[in-house]
Amino acid sequence: xxxxxxxxYHPIMSEYLVLGIGGYAGVGKDLFYEKLSKxxxxxxxxxxxxxxxxxxxxxxxxxxxxxxxxxxxxxEIIRPILVNYGRSKRATTNGKYFIxxxxxxxxxxxxxxxxTDIRYNSFENDEVRWLKNDLNGxxxxxxxxxxxxxxxxxxxxxxxxxxxxxxxxAVEKEADYVVNWEYVNDKDALDVHVNKxxxxxxxxxxxxxx
Numbered sequence: 001x002x003x004x005x006x007x008x009y010h011p012i013m014s015e016y017l018v019l020g021i022g023g024y025a026g027v028g029k030d031l032f033y034e035k036l037s038k039x040x041x042x043x044x045x046x047x048x049x050x051x052x053x054x055x056x057x058x059x060x061x062x063x064x065x066x067x068x069x070x071x072x073x074x075x076e077i078i079r080p081i082l083v084n085y086g087r088s089k090r091a092t093t094n095g096k097y098f099i100x101x102x103x104x105x106x107x108x109x110x111x112x113x114x115x116t117d118i119r120y121n122s123f124e125n126d127e128v129r130w131l132k133n134d135l136n137g138x139x140x141x142x143x144x145x146x147x148x149x150x151x152x153x154x155x156x157x158x159x160x161x162x163x164x165x166x167x168x169x170a171v172e173k174e175a176d177y178v179v180n181w182e183y184v185n186d187k188d189a190l191d192v193h194v195n196k197x198x199x200x201x202x203x204x205x206x207x208x209x210x
Contacts, residue, residue, distance in 0.1 A: 016109050017042065017207060018137030020118035020127070022171040025160040026072065027144040028190055029116045032179065035194045039210055042112035047119070047127065050101040051086050076160070083163050095123035099130050109135070121170040128174045138204070140197065141175035144183050154182075177201075 019042070021029045033044050052067035059067050059081060065074045067082070089097040106113055118139060121128040131137040145154040159165035172178075177200060179193045201207055 014109070014136050017112040017201075017205070018109065018131070018135045019114045019140060020131040020137050021114065021116050021140045021142060022118040022128075022168065022175065023142035023144075024157055024164060024168055027142045027157050028181065028183075028187075029142055031187060031190055032140070032142060032194060033114050033116050035190055036114065036197070039194065039198060040112065040207060041210060042114045045102060045106055045113055045115050046117045047098040047102055047115065048082070048086070048117050050098055051082060051089075055082065055085055079160060083161065087163065090120070090123075095120055095126040099127065113137075118171055119164070120167050121174060122167060128171055132174070138176045138201070139171070139174055140177045140179060141172045142179045142181070143172075144181055146183055157183075 017040070019036075021032060023029050030044075033042075036042065037044070056067045059065055059078055063078060065078055067078065070078070086098070093100070102115070113135075115131065115137075118127045118131055120126045125133075128139060131139055144157045147153070148155055159168060177197055179190075179197065181190055181193050183189065198207070198209070
């Protein structure tokens with residue numbers, strides 16, 4: 001589902017495609033990228049990669065968990081450490097710390113880029129504005145639900161913590177494209193949404209399909 005008036009941040013189409021993905025933890029942001037990358041030549045980046053790198057040694061020493069290679073259960077154990085560190089770095093730089101780190105890796109842009117963790121839209125030039133204004137990118141928002149078999153009601157994936165709950169809604173409001181998918185213990189259920197997104201994107205700009 002595309003929002004109304006999606007092109008307000010895209011007056012000039014750049015040569016390379018830039019996408020950002022927002023949504024709660026565990027809704028399928030990386031999975032969406034993985035499936036998309038089989039159809040469009042696009043490279044994954046994440047703002048949190050530098051955070052994980054910076055904390056890797058201390059968390060590995062204190063908790064025996066590798067921040068760059070851990071299970072979802074292990075990530076839940078160390079999530080408060082990651083959140084607190086990230087909050088501190090953002091607060092002292094008006095939200096620019098991890099943006100600047102990623103800019104060092106991707107600028108100047110010379111390939112299609114997908115940033116899989118757009119989480120904040122609170123500071124004046126936060127991640128959403130950076131994506132749309134500085135990188136001329138499109139913001140995808142993903143939500144996931146399961147259906148209660150007895151009542152037929154949708155049960156949506158909830159935020160991992162209060163920090164995520166407080167900030168993600170502000171990101172959702174700025175989405176250019178919204179994916180709302182049902183998880184049925186089948187990752188391929190996301191394929192139809194990836195295909196719909198590509199169809200929508202092809203109407204916004206020229207893209208090359210693999």
